[in-house]
């Protein structure tokens with residue numbers, strides 16, 4: 001057993017440039033004064049034309065509700081596997097405008113919200129779950145190549161940085177776990193970490209170098225939309241489900257100006273209310289928030305290094321995650337809130353004050369970038385559930401399946417979620433169906449107002465649980481002990 005972190009210098013240390021004057025630091029108010037409160041990813045002329053609304057009554061072999069990653073992957077896979085099917089997608093707003101076009105865009109190999117979570121939830125099935133993760137990424141890459149989807153992917157790995165020397169012990173445990181399952185990981189000490197990405201906060205890091213990285217999430221969703229259309233899927237945008245009825249042989253879904261009747265329905269609708277109360281007892285919406293900086297100049301980028309451009313998470317209880325875009329904007333996320341009954345459009349998302357604490361966290365992490373402003377800021381829904389990873393559950397006497405619960409890790413796992421959901425819906429034999437991942441569902445989360453109260457206390461405890469300890473740390477431990485991932 002090692003007693004200190006392994007400093008693996010993947011390259012000889014760079015000579016530090018002669019001491020430069022620190023940039024003049026902007027206050028958070030000034031840094032957010034010209035910010036657009038809209039996802040950076042969606043503010044892009046590459047967005048494909050919006051598909052028309054549904055304005056008549058139609059029939060389908062498979063109806064998919066929701067045009068995010070889950071719904072789009074389900075549409076593409078269903079058509080590839082069963083080309084004769086008439087597949088219809090209805091999307092309440094625009095494709096990718098839910099969580100999918102708001103994500104940080106860090107791609108993980110795991111379908112289980114990471115290996116440590118897999119060990120926590122399904123300790124007996126780790127090997128198979130790891131294999132699903134590998135196969136899922138193979139299929140992910142093959143599909144993108146097949147349809148020529150250019151989503152700015154960079155396979156540079158993901159790195160967890162310890163922001164407290166005490167957290168290194170935790171990283172060492174994760175390092176050994178990843179090694180056991182054959183991952184290409186290195187554990188870095190303070191200097192080696194800062195060679196990768198320079199922050200005075202970083203005390204060490206675990207860098208998983210293979211089969212993970214970063215993607216432009218909206219371009220990915222738009223590419224999947226084009227692929228689905230090319231396969232003959234009919235997509236209706238601005239077409240929300242407003243009522244669902246089980247008619248025995250089929251399901252009848254009403255929308256504002258039409259309806260769809262189908263013998264099979266896949267719900268890829270995240271935390272929205274779609275007329276099946278059991279769903280919202282198992283997933284709840286947590287709002288996460290993200291900032292995008294203006295593109296960094298070469299000189300600004302040189303101040304922090306980051307030549308290997310990994311996707312990064314830190315080890316705080318209230319964690320931050322960050323990555324670069326193709327144009328060298330930094331995407332910096334991680335400030336969660338809860339709104340009573342899962343309000344999908346909280347007005348706070350469009351107020352600069354909501355992002356002050358996130359901006360402060362950015363400047364604490366990168367004081368060298370005190371002169372950098374934020375071009376975009378946005379919030380998005382996280383579909384939180386007790387197992388912290390995707391589940392697929394049957395409803396409406398087996399004619400429907402609901403797929404969600406990624407708890408903030410669905411960019412790649414949504415492909416697997418859709419695959420598992422289709423296998424369950426069409427009752428096909430498949431290896432994952434023999435495991436608990438397909439047959440068990442997450443536990444109930446208490447209803448309102450207990451839910452709101454517990455979320456408020458938990459998020460209050462997040463701020464300071466690491467630094468202050470006391471009741472805050474005890475509360476977080478208690479919630480974890482009840483089986484909820486933190």
Ligand SMILES: Cc1cc2nc3c(=O)[nH]c(=O)nc-3n(C[C@H](O)[C@H](O)[C@H](O)COP(=O)(O)OP(=O)(O)OC[C@H]3O[C@@H](n4cnc5c(N)ncnc54)[C@H](O)[C@@H]3O)c2cc1C
Pocket residue numbers: 065066067068069070071090091092093094095096097098099100101102103104105106107108239240241242268269270272273274288289290333379380381382403404406407408409410411412413414
């Ligand atoms: C801020 C943020 C950062 C994230 N960062 C990462 C990350 O770095 N890496 C990672 O792996 N994951 C990340 N995630 C998680 C990831 O984005 C999600 O797991 C994934 O996008 C879920 O896809 P989905 O299709 O299930 O849900 P969504 O993309 O939310 O799609 C659901 C769709 O259903 C539609 N809908 C809802 N109700 C109805 C209705 N009644 N009728 C019709 N349509 C309806 C919605 O409009 C929406 O478009 C992040 C999420 C957020 C919010």
